[in-house]
Amino acid sequence: MEQKKSYRTAFIFVTILFFLWGFITVLVDSLIPRLREVFTLSYFQAGMVQFAFFGAYFLLSIPAGYILSKIGYKRGIILGLSTMAIGCLLFYPAASYRVFGIFMLGYFTLAAGITILQVAANPYVTILGPERTASSRLNLSQAFNSLGTAIAPALGALFILQDKVKTTAEIEALDAAAQKSYLVAEAAAVQTPFLGIAAFIGVIALVFFFVKLPKVGDKEASNDYRKVLKNRNLILGSIALFCYVGAEVSLGSYMVNYFLSLDLAATVRETSFMRTIAEWILSTGVSSSSDMAVVGVFVTFYWTGAMIGRFIGSYLTSIFNPAKILSIFALGAIGMILISNFSVGLAAMWTIIGVGLFNSIMFPTIFSLALDGLGDDKAQGSGVLCTMIVGGAIIPPAYGYLTDSFNFNIALILVMACYAYIFYYAFSNKRRKVVVA
Secondary structure (H helix, E strand, O other): OHHHHHHHHHHHHHHHHHHHHHHHHHHHHOOHHHHHHHOOOOHHHHHHHHHHHHHHHHHHHHHHHHHHHHHOHHHHHHHHHHHHHHHHHHHHHHHHHOOHHHHHHHHHHHHHHHHHHHHHHHHHHHOOOOHHHHHHHHHHHHHHHHHHHHHHHHHHHHHOOOOOOOOHHHHHHOOHHHHHHHHHHHHHHHHHHHHHHHHHHHHHHHHHHHOOOOOOOOOOOOOOHHHHHOOHHHHHHHHHHHHHHHHHHHHHHHHHHHHHHOOHHHHHHHOHHHHHHHHHHHOOOHHHOOHHHHHHOOHHHHHHHHHHHHHHHHHHHHHOOHHHHHHHHHHHHHHHHHHHHOOOHHHHHHHHHHHHHHHOOHHHHHHHHHHOOOHHHHHHHHHHHHHHHHHHHHHHHHHHHHHHHOOHHHHHHHHHHHHHHHHHHHHOOOOOOOOOO
16 A cells, blocks of 8 residues: 555656656747847758757667666656756856857757656656556656646746847847847846756756655666567557657648648638637737738647647546557547548648647557566667657658648648558557556
């Protein structure tokens, strides 16, 4: 009984961690408009920011798994938080000296800390209780991660981006003294939030230093990646995770362009309830807003659907076979895309947004299924899986290339192929028994 209570307390603390890194990651994204002006970034340089983030996953996930097998999950969590704090502190000199290289180092370091947390926290949740309900626990933790990502943009807009950020052209139009004064003020606007975030992360790291977490599944791991790489289920699951992240990021990144290609801005303005939704979120009239802003507000529902779906999925995967639920959700995603591809107007919009709901359980369910049966080698398995998050840096450019060369209808076939593979993985992985929690 005491052990169960200990697991419950640990689960609560680690789930709070999921919320925090989701919140902090997206809050950092809220500062990008300021950073672009402070560093006067080109679009190519701005694009390199995403490569720094996903590159950290690709380069560091497997080393992080090795480190975790040596120091354990608790110390791994503290290491991840500490690395994140160091990354945030690097933004101070980057903004002071306006050196893009220091900024990239800071962002990569921040991403490295998040990578270590992902590698540590995801498998740790799966072993805080019976293995047969691991998918349910991870879905619940990931739901709070999504809650953090849903809250952060609003707070970022409210507290960080309230005042107007000048464009590069407007900055160049200022005289030398005014330009210097503006850039100094912008640097301070970047530095203060990052110092606050670093301090906050430091406090959380101290909490985890003193909190008692059970030592489970982190003893005598083999440290031999050849062993886990021979596990067919892990390899198939890694490919499924690659496909999932790539598909989700592709749809989210190009959704506004997809809506514009369907001339949905006009439809929103002409439809009463759609116009009301847009004006409520924008806090301005849709007639005075750009087409991009009018349709862009509805992307919020794509990500919100993922958050709601994870809370629902946590319940469903606790009472039904997680692999079966995953296969149903994969088919649901394919169905939504097919309907959108052959529709126009609001039907095309809401069905593609609906994919977010079906995306919801995929990451945690694929992750827990792929780790099934690895025992004390879960840290290494987690490292392999987190490496495949690099799908978010590879599939979206391919999606964009197909759109440029053909159109969105053809590009969406690539995304459907990703979900088709996830269905195959789920269908071939039905070893878990139905459990009533």
